[in-house]
Amino acid sequence: MSAVSHELRTPLTTLRMHAEMLQEGLVAPERLPVFYDDLAHESVRLSRLVENVLAVAQLEEGRRVLQLRPGDLAAQIRDIVDDQARHVERRGFPPVELALPDEPVTVRSDPQAVEQILVNLLDNALKYAADARAAGLRVELAALADQAILRVQDRGPGIPEADRDRVFDRFYRVARERDAHTPGTGLGLALVRELARGHGGDAVAAARPGGGAELQVRFPLASAAVRPT
Numbered sequence: 001m002s003a004v005s006h007e008l009r010t011p012l013t014t015l016r017m018h019a020e021m022l023q024e025g026l027v028a029p030e031r032l033p034v035f036y037d038d039l040a041h042e043s044v045r046l047s048r049l050v051e052n053v054l055a056v057a058q059l060e061e062g063r064r065v066l067q068l069r070p071g072d073l074a075a076q077i078r079d080i081v082d083d084q085a086r087h088v089e090r091r092g093f094p095p096v097e098l099a100l101p102d103e104p105v106t107v108r109s110d111p112q113a114v115e116q117i118l119v120n121l122l123d124n125a126l127k128y129a130a131d132a133r134a135a136g137l138r139v140e141l142a143a144l145a146d147q148a149i150l151r152v153q154d155r156g157p158g159i160p161e162a163d164r165d166r167v168f169d170r171f172y173r174v175a176r177e178r179d180a181h182t183p184g185t186g187l188g189l190a191l192v193r194e195l196a197r198g199h200g201g202d203a204v205a206a207a208r209p210g211g212g213a214e215l216q217v218r219f220p221l222a223s224a225a226v227r228p229t
């Protein structure tokens, strides 16, 4: 509760202060674009935070049942990355490098859950690999014999081996000097893993070859037996 409340306070304070300054006419016209940008950015952050908290609570209380329907995961991923393009650009990253198979990748998935998974992974990459933004982000989907693997890769500091399992625990955050002021609740990856498992798949963290983080989410292919874990 205190981790979440603390995280709510920062964007709310920015929104209130900015709104009040605009109201009082205290913002010079040339500073307006920055103000509008901050307002948009903080509201997006606030909505995503609230969505994550609600999603975790709904799963916990058994109130959310994933609606799994066969569909092309590659097309879903392309749409989500397209939708996030502006957000990525605003954070100073080049467009996401997208590597998708030519053939459709049919999985039984809940499109809203897939979006929550990918948005959380992209948000983390934008946040933790900000210093390596010039190297950009890569999203890859590969279809193996019985599963599809989604990989989200950055060139940031990566996730230390000792933390690679625990980052999926609720509220767990890697204790790192450089991230001391990076906002977050530690709920994102817990949600990612729970949603992946709800599809009969899983989520794991790995080291990206050549440096950086690689987050993998596995989905059983629709042709394979679906056994939720």
Ligand SMILES: Nc1ncnc2c1ncn2[C@@H]1O[C@H](COP(=O)(O)OP(=O)(O)O)[C@@H](O)[C@H]1O
Binding pocket: 120, 124, 125, 128, 129, 154, 156, 157, 158, 159, 167, 168, 172, 173, 174, 175, 179, 183, 184, 185, 186, 187, 188, 189, 190, 213
């Ligand atoms: N792409 C990444 N690069 C480096 N560290 C990461 C990355 N993604 C996640 N982490 C680490 O895993 C922790 C848990 O992630 P998450 O559950 O999304 O929580 P939050 O982003 O709110 O801190 C983060 O606090 C961070 O320490």
Ligand SMILES: [Mg+2]
Binding pocket: 120, 123, 124, 184, 186, 187, 188, 189
């Ligand atoms: Mg996160």
